[in-house]
Amino acid sequence: MNTERHSTRSRSSRLPEAQRRELEALRDYIRREYRTFVGYPCRGDLDYSELYDFFAYPVNNVGDPFAPSTYRLHTREIERKVLAWFAELNHIADGDYWGYVTNGGTEGNIYGLFLAREILPEGIVYYSEDTHYSVAKNLRVLRMKHIMIKSQPSGEIDYDDLRRSLEIHRDAPPIIFANIGTTMTEAVDDVQKIRAMLQEMAVPEHYIHCDAALSGMTLPFQEGAPVFDFRAGIDSISISGHKFIGSPIPCGIVLAKKRYVERIARSIEYVGTLDTTLTGSRNAVTPLFLWYAIHTRGAEGFRREVAECIEKADYAIGKLAEIGVEAWRNPFAITVVFPAPPPPVLEKWQIAVNRGRAHIITLQSITREQIDELAADIAAAMARAPEVRPERPAPPVRGEGVVPEAKLREIFIVTANRPGLVADISEVLAAHGINIESLDAEEVHGLATVVLTVDRYDEALKCLRNAGFDAVSEDALVVRIKDEPGSLARLSRRFKDAGINLRCLRILRRHEGLAWIALSTPRTAEAKALVEDCSV
Numbered sequence: 001m002n003t004e005r006h007s008t009r010s011r012s013s014r015l016p017e018a019q020r021r022e023l024e025a026l027r028d029y030i031r032r033e034y035r036t037f038v039g040y041p042c043r044g045d046l047d048y049s050e051l052y053d054f055f056a057y058p059v060n061n062v063g064d065p066f067a068p069s070t071y072r073l074h075t076r077e078i079e080r081k082v083l084a085w086f087a088e089l090n091h092i093a094d095g096d097y098w099g100y101v102t103n104g105g106t107e108g109n110i111y112g113l114f115l116a117r118e119i120l121p122e123g124i125v126y127y128s129e130d131t132h133y134s135v136a137k138n139l140r141v142l143r144m145k146h147i148m149i150k151s152q153p154s155g156e157i158d159y160d161d162l163r164r165s166l167e168i169h170r171d172a173p174p175i176i177f178a179n180i181g182t183t184m185t186e187a188v189d190d191v192q193k194i195r196a197m198l199q200e201m202a203v204p205e206h207y208i209h210c211d212a213a214l215s216g217m218t219l220p221f222q223e224g225a226p227v228f229d230f231r232a233g234i235d236s237i238s239i240s241g242h243k244f245i246g247s248p249i250p251c252g253i254v255l256a257k258k259r260y261v262e263r264i265a266r267s268i269e270y271v272g273t274l275d276t277t278l279t280g281s282r283n284a285v286t287p288l289f290l291w292y293a294i295h296t297r298g299a300e301g302f303r304r305e306v307a308e309c310i311e312k313a314d315y316a317i318g319k320l321a322e323i324g325v326e327a328w329r330n331p332f333a334i335t336v337v338f339p340a341p342p343p344p345v346l347e348k349w350q351i352a353v354n355r356g357r358a359h360i361i362t363l364q365s366i367t368r369e370q371i372d373e374l375a376a377d378i379a380a381a382m383a384r385a386p387e388v389r390p391e392r393p394a395p396p397v398r399g400e401g402v403v404p405e406a407k408l409r410e411i412f413i414v415t416a417n418r419p420g421l422v423a424d425i426s427e428v429l430a431a432h433g434i435n436i437e438s439l440d441a442e443e444v445h446g447l448a449t450v451v452l453t454v455d456r457y458d459e460a461l462k463c464l465r466n467a468g469f470d471a472v473s474e475d476a477l478v479v480r481i482k483d484e485p486g487s488l489a490r491l492s493r494r495f496k497d498a499g500i501n502l503r504c505l506r507i508l509r510r511h512e513g514l515a516w517i518a519l520s521t522p523r524t525a526e527a528k529a530l531v532e533d534c535s536v
């Protein structure tokens with residue numbers, strides 16, 4: 001951290017002594033609090049000093065960034081370049097999009113919903129219960145009909161509940177408010193799946209807005225991440241600028257299909273421009289920040305930063321596991337979720353808590369030292385107050401949708417199938433008073449793969465093994481490959497090429513020319529994507 005950078009330059013002050021000291025105290029306060037700022041998705045450690053001269057002028061991007069204005073102290077060209085960069089990132093062609101640099105994710109969300117309402121006045125907005133708190137208020141401001149949909153434990157929208165609600169309200173066109181990274185768990189709603197659902201239901205008109213406040217800057221830089229942009233048929237998107245990119249002044253971008261915006265444009269003589277934006281006067285400095293970030297870091301820089309943040313997230317999960325705290329993250333997420341820590345920890349650290357869960361976001365400015373210190377503080381607080389040990393997190397979800405990977409803690413059993421197999425497994429566990437939370441069984445070529453989650457993990461593993469079952473633990477991935485020379489080497493090669501270490505690899509079974517392999521890596525999400533074609 002280089003928080004000292006700007007404050008050490010000596011300046012003569014025009015402030016009276018008392019106010020100068022007040023300012024100094026405030027600076028100290030911010031510097032101090034910054035050390036424990038780990039629970040919000042806003043990057044720190046910023047340096048935009050090259051742009052400070054612009055603060056001397058009343059620059060203002062009033063009105064439409066694409067229309068000329070009689071107010072000539074503006075940074076519209078830079079703003080348009082920023083928008084063009086985001087348009088390319090989100091796969092919408094030049095000339096097809098419109099947008100502007102907003103005051104943050106919230107403004108972009110209001111804008112998307114406003115367009116949706118103008119296009120589908122009878123529409124109903126569907127959004128999950130994990131949606132950012134500002135959205136419910138904005139829907140009231142816009143007086144739009146809305147239905148809250150259940151979420152899965154991971155934070156992703158519950159597709160069955162969505163489908164049921166859509167079926168009940170078939171007469172009204174749906175407006176889907178999709179979360180591309182929920183605030184609490186950074187879960188991603190599957191836009192492609194929702195679109196397929198709408199098509200299957202023969203819904204004639206719909207609108208999809210993506211709230212990609214944080215993940216709009218992380219998913220595009222990860223291999224195999226879900227596609228949520230204009231390729232997936234969305235109509236508008238909002239991304240925050242002060243989150244992953246980082247800015248001392250909140251900002252963001254909104255992009256929408258141009259033809260929608262043309263319907264709401266009104267020409268205003270006073271400023272000689274089109275009144276297509278929500279506010280009149282607009283910040284002309286934040287587009288410079290975004291432009292500066294894009295050109296000093298670039299796509300390659302962002303890709304590297306995201307990879308580092310992911311590694312740090314796994315580091316945090318490991319650190320917390322060491323002290324007995326079950327932390328997890330969604331695939332592709334840099335948000336590490338864990339049970340709310342004891343109060344003394346929350347007094348020191350700036351960590352948001354919601355419904356018994358806490359999270360930290362391992363952004364660029366978060367250091368491993370901070371993670372170590374936080375883990376040590378949690379451990380110490382738990383030792384002092386064992387009765388407030390964190391509760392176990394909600395049971396993992398299986399099947400379709402996002403599986404919170406670090407918390408999945410599944411047990412795999414691969415064995416010859418026989419009648420009564422599942423009953424036998426259940427009996428072993430029942431005899432030890434262990435509850436089964438979920439159980440999936442699948443048979444391939446006479447071999448059964450049983451995947452289960454239980455309430456007491458370590459004990460379950462032990463007693464299943466004692467009962468003679470070949471039970472595989474943890475975040476293991478089970479894959480099936482051809483049992484022939486070279487195929488294990490090819491499998492290992494994939495991990496080597498992707499730069500992922502194999503923590504362990506074990507042949508579980510060989511049967512009818514096939515081999516079942518269990519493997520585990522420190523980077524489960526990426527590993528999972530690597531072996532998607534052969535995973536069991």
Ligand SMILES: *Cc1c(COP(=O)(O)O)cnc(C)c1O
Pocket residue numbers: 041103104105106107132134179181182183211213214240241250251252
């Ligand atoms: C932060 C956040 C918002 C609000 O964005 P601001 O930039 O703070 O206005 C909206 N949605 C999600 C998912 C967020 O994380």
